[in-house]
Amino acid sequence: MSGNDKRPLVPLLRFSEFRNARGWSFQPLRTLAERSTRKNTDCELTRVLTNSAEYGVVDQRDFFDKDIANQGKLEGYYIVEKGAYVYNPRISATAPVGPISNNRIGTGLMSPLYTVFKFNNSRNDFYAHYFKSTHWYQYMRQSSSTGARHDRMSIANDDFMGLPLPVSSPEEQQKIADCLSSLDELITAETQKLNGLKMHKMSLMQQLFPREGETVPRLRFPEFRDAGEWKEVAFSTQVELISGLHLAPDEYSDTGEVPYFTGPSDYANDLSLVGKWAVRSTNTGCAGDILITVKGSGVGELLYLELEEVAMGRQLMAVRPRSAHGGFVFHFLATQRQRLVALASGNLIPGLSRGDILGLTMSVPERDEQQAIAECLSSLDNLAAAQSLKIDALKTHKKGLMQQLFPVLDAVQA
Known part of the structure; x- marks a missing residue:
């Protein structure tokens, strides 16, 4: 390799069918997407959305249990169609440069403090996953500053639309998106199991302890059914x-x-x-x-x-x-x-x-019944703890995959 040659830009981990494919490139966001700046001037819409670092784009009323936005002053809010992406400049421990999320829940309104954009290609799940990685943080930090309240990033629209994004063939990008989406589905399924365990325990507690004003529980182990009142x-x-x-x-x-x-x-x-x-x-x-x-x-x-x-x-x-x-x-x-x-x-x-x-x-109740109840409920706690560890392991695995499946811009060396 001569001194003028550059090593092809490739991720650390690549699916076997793409190992001999051409290298990746980085292109500014403005070449792949357009800003969405249409406002609710006729006040036709009243559904206000928000972009949460943890949950992504959600209905504001559901997230805060009330309407935060002034319903009489929504004409300046951006209209966010389903499939659009939203950047929230508010920083947090889980989103140190602010989150970018895909609106998957339907058309609504967003504060003009947010940046809204839509990709030119409708098959863009790859970028929904990319924005969950940390690969784009460095550019944001270099191109912006925290606001006066020290809890927001301040970045010019032109600089934001200059955010470099990785580009490969549509087939390879979709393969990566499918892989990470399958992990998301597995994490969701395992989380539902955990929630089921917690609900089961809650239901058992309500039955294993007497209601207020009652002296026996509704559910009792067979060996204690004739043991008398508590x-x-x-x-x-x-x-x-x-x-x-x-x-x-x-x-x-x-x-x-x-x-x-x-x-x-x-x-x-x-x-x-x-x-x-x-x-x-x-x-x-x-x-x-x-x-x-x-x-x-x-x-x-x-x-x-x-x-x-x-x-x-x-x-x-x-x-x-x-x-x-x-x-x-x-x-x-x-x-x-x-x-x-x-x-x-x-x-x-x-x-x-x-x-x-x-x-x-x-x-x-008597001591032996107390112990039986404690052991039953503690066994459910242990199952829930093991399930939580399983979920954490899956999340760690996904995070590690994202670090390897996406190329790094400064990884190209002369």
């Missing part, structure tokens, strides 16, 4: 409650003696996932305790603690079972989530007091 007791007689303690930033770090949890985002039973550590204190939870979030948006979220010891911030408390079976207490608290959220919502910042928790009333 006893109603004060929750405070069954557990001990340990409050968390606030630590100043200089009192914890990325190393230390015990994990330090400040909220549900820290919940983990794997030391390798722990990000904050502190010295030992009296305000700690231990293995077998149930951690409960008592302040903030995650009020009522639970963790059955398996780690030996965990220091807790003031947003958490540890419920330590005494008379009742630990797993039974955990699942009982899960049935009380809505009640706890309602109790917490009366405050400016959602919060539960010690009295809110200790003031609960619970019905308890």
Whole structure:
């Protein structure tokens, strides 16, 4: 190869039937697509869409549970046809340069803050997948700046339409799209299985615990059907409650003696996932305790603690079972989530007091029935956890494939 020759542009991974095909090229978006700038001047449309980093193009009312846009001022909104793509300049952890998504749900309206475009070729699923990769981030960062609010990218229309996109034969692009779409379908199917497990567990909990005012559950294991009524007791007689303690930033770090949890985002039973550590204190939870979030948006979220010891911030408390079976207490608290959220919502910042928790009333059967219920529901938790890991593995596999199936612009070397 002479010094003037360039290595063909190809992805790291290529399907066998295309390994001897010509190399790829990069072309600016403006040669492959056109901006859509038609506005709702006659106010014919009222359906407002939004482009979510996590869910793509969705109906605004469904996403926010209300209309965010002013229904009387929609004449300046862009009309977005089904099949068009939308760029949302708002940045987030999951979309660090803003998401680009394909509108698959139908014609609607988008804020003029968004950029809307349509590909010239209707077979463009390849690019829907490409925009889920990170390959185009570098160009966006080099061509734009964050807005005054530091949560939006600011990029001129000409620069955006200059975004370089990979181009190969239609057959190869469609092969890649089909491959990634099949993975999406598999992930969707496995996610539906996970949701089914969660719904099954929720239904079982509603039947394995008595309704309010009743003394026996609607569903009982055969060996306990003649065991008599459950006893109603004060929750405070069954557990001990340990409050968390606030630590100043200089009192914890990325190393230390015990994990330090400040909220549900820290919940983990794997030391390798722990990000904050502190010295030992009296305000700690231990293995077998149930951690409960008592302040903030995650009020009522639970963790059955398996780690030996965990220091807790003031947003958490540890419920330590005494008379009742630990797993039974955990699942009982899960049935009380809505009640706890309602109790917490009366405050400016959602919060539960010690009295809110200790003031609960619970019905308890004999110890062996408590254990049977706990083991049944925990087995479903284990199945759901395994299913979640399977989904995570599929997502990781897809992410790795995208990194290899799409060429990188600066991979061409002289």
